[in-house]
Amino acid sequence: MKALTKAVLLGVVLAAGVLSLGATPSPSPAEAETRWQPAPGTSWQGQLSSPAEALLDVDAYDLDGFDTSKATVDRIHANGGKAICYINVGSWENWWLDKGRFPKRVLGRDYYGWPG
Numbered sequence: 628m629k630a631l632t633k634a635v636l637l638g639v640v641l642a643a644g645v646l647s648l649g650a651t652p653s654p655s656p657a658e659a660e661t662r663w664q665p666a667p668g669t670s671w672q673g674q675l676s677s678p679a680e681a682l683l684d685v686d687a688y689d690l691d692g693f694d695t696s697k698a699t700v701d702r703i704h705a706n707g708g709k710a711i712c713y714i715n716v717g718s719w720e721n722w723w724l725d726k727g728r729f730p731k732r733v734l735g736r737d738y739y740g741w742p743g
Contacts, residue, residue, distance in 0.1 A: 663709055675713060682706055689713050693723055 654662060665671070671687040672679070679688055679699055687709040690699070700710045719729050 665709075671711075673713075679703065682708070687711055 665687060669687060670685040671689060672683050672685045673689045674695075675689070675691050678695070679690060682703065685708065688703055689711045690713060692712040692714040695710075695712075703710045719726060719734055
């Protein structure tokens with residue numbers, strides 16, 4: 628399995644709240660009752676490189692936090708699905724709105740040949 632695939636899968640697992648690295652604050656009792664946590668066997672679709680136009684018969688979608696419209700998330704929710712926001716923390720991509728906030732000195736070299 629390629630390292631990028633492993634990183635994406637880890638991002639999905641972390642975003643889904645299945646795995647935690649390090650200490651995390653405990654939710655309040657109210658948060659714990661309302662926070663959705665996927666059960667083993669939950670079906671999902673990772674949709675990171677294209678919009679989720681045609682909805683599939685899955686319980687949850689893992690979607691890019693920058694590239695997914697509110698209308699798409701609303702449509703998933705209206706169909707009874709869950710939307711998990713994927714955010715690649717600590718990286719830079721040339722189409723993100725905050726790309727200018729990264730000083731050149733913190734930008735590394737091209738990672739895995741990913742365009743942008």
